[in-house]
Amino acid sequence: MSKVTLAEAPPGVEGAGFFATSLDKVIGLARANSLWPLPFATSCCGIEFMATMGSTYDLARFGAERPSFSPRQADMLLVMGTIAKKMAPVLKQVYIQMAEPRWVIAVGACASSGGIFDTYSVLQGIDEIIPVDVYVPGCPPRPEAILDGVLKLQEIVKSESLNRRNTPEYKALLEKYGIQTDNG
Amino acid sequence: MSNSITKITPNNPVFFDNDPQEELTTLNIGPTHPATHGVFQNVCQMDGERIVSAVSTIGYIHRAFEKIAEHRPFYQITPLTDRLNYCSSPINNMGYHMTVEKLLNIEIPKRVQYMRVIVMELARIADHIICNGILGVDTGAFSGFLYVMQEREFIYEIFEEICGARLTTNIGRIGGFERDFNDVAFRKIREFLDRYPPVLREFEELFVRNRIFIERTAGVAAVTPEQALSYSWSGPILRATGVDYDVRAVAPYCSYEEFDFEVPVGTNGDVYDRFMVRNAEMWQSMHIIEQALEKIAKEPAGIFHADVPEFYLPPKEQVYNNMEALIYHFKIVMGEWETPISEVYHAVEGANGELGFYLIHDGGRTPYRLHFRRPSFVNYQMFAPMSSGMLLSDAIINMSSLNVIAGELDA
């Protein structure tokens, strides 16, 4: 008996030798189980992410085997740690460089809201400059919490329609952040 | 061109005389480059693989700790110190507590001091594990990192048992600890002392005599003691140059004078020596923890804080049920106790070097000024000058071996 667990098939019509479902669901399934993370680690949460990637917690179990340090080949931007105002343009640039579809997880209190650093130099949450899909609370979050955030994102990815990135709502969202949409 | 054959060493690679050196390439590394483990930016002028000059830019996670500290009462500053060097936050916590205790003239019971020593040495091991493990990764050996990371998780389990948190521990209070170590914590500390030595020995076997590792690190970024002192280096990287300055030995705090330990020093000040000094320090730390456990066993059990109700926050259940505790709690939180108007500098041996706290108090609710002497900040400033003439790949492992922690660097 193999120890490999297969992903659960989406609902569909099954018969002898065929299985029919919508393309959205198949692609969502594939995307959700091969999310390539781009760790944007600045401070304490990055150390907990190291533990998440390490042998004890092993994020690779959920299809995130390959941390992609190039934004071009990444799907999931994990922002971990305080983003100072000096850093904000860099983060935005990294987000812009990512190819669609792209998702963002704000890991930890600082990335989500500025955390305990309500000061002149700290950005009060990365959602001031880029759109965020999942927020993980904690200062820093435990590795289990980071894993939970990734699982939550997988749910989002699975249910996302293929057309979403072309909708006017999505373009309006990006334009709200001043990000050029080049695919339309 | 003379006939003599130049010896090819890591610091002196093949270098052709007909190389057109007018054309330099500008290479920007960072602030989010994966090879730098943190937010450091260096703009390098490159001649091929060689760095001609470099300019460091820091401050990418400047969080204004010192400004926040001027707006917080003493007991609320502990969580800030966590986030300085987050790889070994308990040392920062304890160092800060000791500074305030020095200001307030609080005498700490021996048992509490030994408990602090245990926690601080565990934190030092956790920090050195990260640094040396990552140095292994940067020289191309991933497995050593995975072995020791497993043990670092175990240290975090001990911290969880003591205070409930893993990384940013906020461990202890001004005057001692929030609660006593429970039996599980003691058992786990002993278990750690048993299970870590074989792992560390295996880790050393993987690296210490490994030809590739030696070629990559020996002679790389060698620093003389004079240079190191002129740049105010401290910690393992200073000791790797041969200067035996360790705050624990030179200016003992927290009863370190009662412990028997050695201060390992290197000879060349290169990356290899820094690696070896950190490894040797891990052995010494375990030796210290063993002694501390013995000493604790001889002290009366159950003491975990000094008897200073006017500065030590009472437990919550007492605040709700006991009038006296409620008054103490109120007065501490509102900052109504008479505190000495004075200034104090206190230094502890952080995992990266001398971690100093300069506290000026004017009798108010908050410190008038709290300045952190952050070893990473002071140590890192030599990186750019020392990089010139170095190979890019050597500069990367040089940075790993400096173990600059971004949170501590930028404060």
Next chain:
Amino acid sequence: MDKLDNQGIWRSLQEQFAERIGLVGEPHGLLTITTTKEHIIALLSFLKNDERLRFTYLTDITAVHYPRQEKPFAVVYHVHNLFQNVRVRIKVFIDGDQPTIPTATSVWEGANWMERETYDFFGIVFEGHPDLRRILNMDELDVFPMRREYPLEDPNRVDKKDFYFGR
């Protein structure tokens, strides 16, 4: 070599500098002296190079802002004799309008970033510094945030209503 103590250090410095230095006190056993910005570099060099004193290690440079004093900025140096573990703290009070002080980079190379940090936070200009730029804050910042008059929080925030914070 005889043991250095605070009295001994103070006597040696008095012999050399007489009335150009003043004694502040010994809070928690740490000898604290004061001088003026004209003599600070001579004093630091003497502490470093004197055969007996040997304060060869610069621990820290920082500053403190006392807005109500006549000379509102104090630049504070901590130097350390590693051989005998003695520290000395030196304070230099300087004027507020155009705070300047000579740089200590001529004595210790490590003073470079410490002085840049002090400049960044307090706007104290270290004359003769090779590269006096902001180090932690953004170059565009036009205030010196550690001065007492500047607030901790970002004054431009719009999402934080004072009403909800009881102010």
